[in-house]
Amino acid sequence: MNTLLPALTLAYRPFLDPIDISGWWGWLVIPMAFLISMVYKAIRVPTMRRYWRQVVKMTVQVMVVMLLMCIGLYVIVLWAAPRYF
Numbered sequence: 001m002n003t004l005l006p007a008l009t010l011a012y013r014p015f016l017d018p019i020d021i022s023g024w025w026g027w028l029v030i031p032m033a034f035l036i037s038m039v040y041k042a043i044r045v046p047t048m049r050r051y052w053r054q055v056v057k058m059t060v061q062v063m064v065v066m067l068l069m070c071i072g073l074y075v076i077v078l079w080a081a082p083r084y085f
Contacts, residue, residue, distance in 0.1 A: 033062040 021028075037058040045051055 029066065030059075030063065033066075034059045037062065 034055070037055045041051060041055050041058060045054060
């Protein structure tokens with residue numbers, strides 16, 4: 001059993017054989033928005049007193065805007081575009 005473990009770890013090549021997350025990729029937007037908000041607010045806020053409140057607020061703002069953009073594109077692509085073209 002011990003001789004099989006190194007062979008299994010060598011078989012995984014992260015850039016050539018990535019993990020299949022095709023059903024979950026949309027959920028990765030939430031941590032991405034949170035981490036970008038953390039970095040942006042760490043640079044921009046004058047004091048760190050209300051840092052986390054502003055990070056959460058910006059994360060929610062980013063997520064709402066992205067949701068509205070998705071709805072807008074859905075309306076354009078599946079409803080408006082077929083009517084005009």
